[in-house]
Amino acid sequence: MNRFWTLLSNVHVLAGPVLMLLYPLYASVMAIESTTKVDDEQWLAYWILYSFLTLTEMLLQPILEWIPIWYTAKLVLMGWLVLPQFRGAAFVYEKFVRQHIVKYTRGVKEHEHKSGSGNGNKGKGKFVDFIIPKKGEHEAY
Numbered sequence: 001m002n003r004f005w006t007l008l009s010n011v012h013v014l015a016g017p018v019l020m021l022l023y024p025l026y027a028s029v030m031a032i033e034s035t036t037k038v039d040d041e042q043w044l045a046y047w048i049l050y051s052f053l054t055l056t057e058m059l060l061q062p063i064l065e066w067i068p069i070w071y072t073a074k075l076v077l078m079g080w081l082v083l084p085q086f087r088g089a090a091f092v093y094e095k096f097v098r099q100h101i102v103k104y105t106r107g108v109k110e111h112e113h114k115s116g117s118g119n120g121n122k123g124k125g126k127f128v129d130f131i132i133p134k135k136g137e138h139e140a141y
Helices: 002-009 011-033 038-059 070-082 088-115 122-131
Strands: none
Touching: 011 038, 011 070, 038 070, 038 088, 070 088
């Protein structure tokens, strides 16, 4: 019984990598191979949110060490983001992230339009074109 309790109390050590990395990696590969775009959106949104959470966690590590349930709360949040029944990653992306991205990219496009293509901003335009690919560029593969 003692070993069972130890295993049960430490199951999050295995659940974290499986839930946050292994299953999303597998599902992302399956999404790439499928013909529908719905799952692509879910997994791209997941990886964006996972990266953001990881960076935030790295920055706030000294504070998060003092919160005893942080890892459990993170595991529950990531479960909600990952599980296809909830589609949490796509929900968070659509409700919170997308509006900021659209606002930012709209501002970049308006700035490019106002400045013109040959007004000395060649370096900026090339950098923005590198970061934000035009439609159809990635479809050649």
